[in-house]
Amino acid sequence: MNTPPFLIAEIGCNHKGDMAIAKELITTAALFCKVDAVKFQKRHSKELLSEEQYNSPHPNPANSYGNTYGEHREALELSLDQNRELKEWCEELGLVYATSVWDMTSAREIVSLEPKFIKIPSATNLNSEILDYLCRNYNGEIHLSVGMTTQAEELAIVERFEKHGRNKDLVLYSCTSGYPVAFEDICLREITRLRESYGNRVKKIGFSGHHLGIAADIGALALGAEVFERHFTMDRTWKGTDHAASLEPDGMRRLARDLRNVNKSLAYKPTEILEVEAVQRAKLKI
Numbered sequence: 001m002n003t004p005p006f007l008i009a010e011i012g013c014n015h016k017g018d019m020a021i022a023k024e025l026i027t028t029a030a031l032f033c034k035v036d037a038v039k040f041q042k043r044h045s046k047e048l049l050s051e052e053q054y055n056s057p058h059p060n061p062a063n064s065y066g067n068t069y070g071e072h073r074e075a076l077e078l079s080l081d082q083n084r085e086l087k088e089w090c091e092e093l094g095l096v097y098a099t100s101v102w103d104m105t106s107a108r109e110i111v112s113l114e115p116k117f118i119k120i121p122s123a124t125n126l127n128s129e130i131l132d133y134l135c136r137n138y139n140g141e142i143h144l145s146v147g148m149t150t151q152a153e154e155l156a157i158v159e160r161f162e163k164h165g166r167n168k169d170l171v172l173y174s175c176t177s178g179y180p181v182a183f184e185d186i187c188l189r190e191i192t193r194l195r196e197s198y199g200n201r202v203k204k205i206g207f208s209g210h211h212l213g214i215a216a217d218i219g220a221l222a223l224g225a226e227v228f229e230r231h232f233t234m235d236r237t238w239k240g241t242d243h244a245a246s247l248e249p250d251g252m253r254r255l256a257r258d259l260r261n262v263n264k265s266l267a268y269k270p271t272e273i274l275e276v277e278a279v280q281r282a283k284l285k286i
């Protein structure tokens, strides 16, 4: 029997800074879509951004929730206490809660919540201070995306985890960092390359998708990905970069269903003629 796929609805900042929307997304992900986990993002924008970046306008003003990029990021941020409340809400609904951490303060804060896993986004995977901190101070799984990352950087990341003796807690995600990603840029065979290079050095290979539809995720499953992350929103037309690259509830529900069904079907025939076929063989075969 194949390991069941693990599907994460990436809420990220799609709650728009509103706890009611965050809870509605969690409840829908649990009860309607039946995913395994939901994920958020934690940032301290004053720590993460230079003063100049903080005070500059959003590069795409139509997507901005504030007068500057920094204000925009703050408007989309939930506090540590709010994250604690969301984790409790997830637990009540039987969902795994997780968060990606974008800076050291966020890493320390989220470690204190003791989630089942913590994610390192592609943008932060070269921050050795965060990687070392998590390897030393956090015992759960560490999930890490390799969008915007060279193969030499990728190897150095895996070696860093090995040096800490934490590589068997590492889930490495293939990812193309684009919003949304065109089909020709998804590059699903990167999953095969990651499996061949690191399959026996890390815990699992995953796929973090920012594309349209759900077909590519099924391809990723067939190529051996075991963990799947897709952005999740109540409405793809809402303002913001991630919404357009997200699945709405019915898309997420169909993805969860199809991943599980295709996973069951990925097998060789255990006998040359299956039981179901024996009946047909007696009736139909000439």
Ligand SMILES: C=C(OP(=O)(O)O)C(=O)O
Pocket: 040, 041, 100, 119, 120, 121, 122, 123, 145, 146, 147, 173, 175, 177, 208
């Ligand atoms: C941006 C994130 O991930 P990825 O690099 O997989 O898109 C994230 O997890 O916050």
